[in-house]
Amino acid sequence: MHPVNGLHHVTALASGARGHDAFFRDRLGLRRVKVTVNFDAPDVYHLYYGTGDGQPGSVWTAFPFPRAARGARGVGEASETAFAVPPGALPFWKDRLGGREEERMGERRLAFEGPDGESLALVETADPREPVAGPVPPGAAIRGFHSVTLRLRDIRPTADLLGLMGYREEGREGTLTRMRIAGNGADVVDLIGDPEGPPARQSAGSVHHVAFSVPDRTAQDALRRALAGAGFRPTPPIDRDYFEAIYFRSPGGVLFEVATDPPGFARDETPDALGTALRLPRQHAHLRPMLARALEPLDGVRMEEAA
Numbered sequence: 001m002h003p004v005n006g007l008h009h010v011t012a013l014a015s016g017a018r019g020h021d022a023f024f025r026d027r028l029g030l031r032r033v034k035v036t037v038n039f040d041a042p043d044v045y046h047l048y049y050g051t052g053d054g055q056p057g058s059v060w061t062a063f064p065f066p067r068a069a070r071g072a073r074g075v076g077e078a079s080e081t082a083f084a085v086p087p088g089a090l091p092f093w094k095d096r097l098g099g100r101e102e103e104r105m106g107e108r109r110l111a112f113e114g115p116d117g118e119s120l121a122l123v124e125t126a127d128p129r130e131p132v133a134g135p136v137p138p139g140a141a142i143r144g145f146h147s148v149t150l151r152l153r154d155i156r157p158t159a160d161l162l163g164l165m166g167y168r169e170e171g172r173e174g175t176l177t178r179m180r181i182a183g184n185g186a187d188v189v190d191l192i193g194d195p196e197g198p199p200a201r202q203s204a205g206s207v208h209h210v211a212f213s214v215p216d217r218t219a220q221d222a223l224r225r226a227l228a229g230a231g232f233r234p235t236p237p238i239d240r241d242y243f244e245a246i247y248f249r250s251p252g253g254v255l256f257e258v259a260t261d262p263p264g265f266a267r268d269e270t271p272d273a274l275g276t277a278l279r280l281p282r283q284h285a286h287l288r289p290m291l292a293r294a295l296e297p298l299d300g301v302r303m304e305e306a307a
């Protein structure tokens, strides 16, 4: 067994950057912890939101492709991302967001959509993690991720993979199987079996990949070897500036990443200034004048060369 430490981040596709930014900051109250660009498509932002200084297990990230069509939820994707909120917080959030109250595995939850139709939820749970400081009162504020839900034709191979990563089956409810690990708090992956459903169509509002946390490169290497030994094809480690990442396709079709907790988002900005200036990967630094003109301006983000 080569345990991960729960979720690290969840990355989605979006359309406009401004609407996405406003929703995740002003409505959900997350902190913007980094504004950079997609390594492989530097004319597209990579936006990061989370609690604290971007605590692993709390970080929602997005690639906003301007005017991208909306994707469709279906089978073969991470069909919902859920955040943890304190017990008793749901009425506050229902007033704020609308949405639909549900219960799953004995937990009260509010399911709602983001600006591009993202399937999101808030789950009431006693969670020792620090609340994000922002527009939402601490008694209701998000503590980090609760879970992701994967909707799959056949959950068994993915349950086995999660077992290799250290998760244990906690229980079942209807077509849902809950996998849990004792990790950073973002400890749950729910698997829903849906053999007949339509395939997901990945575009704006879809989750692009789900990243799991490991403490360091040594743990990542060990897991990478175990994955390769089990027949998966993880990439070599890739330096993503704020973490080192490997990627591989999980059996149900969802792209998985395993990301190191260090160096973190304070690598190139002071902790109190996170997310207030456009940061560029070294290989794209020369594009700054063009990007400062072409990228959608965001409130509170300096586009020119940082001092």
Ligand code: ZN
Residues within 6 Å of the ligand: 009, 011, 209, 211, 245, 257
């Ligand atoms: Zn990622």
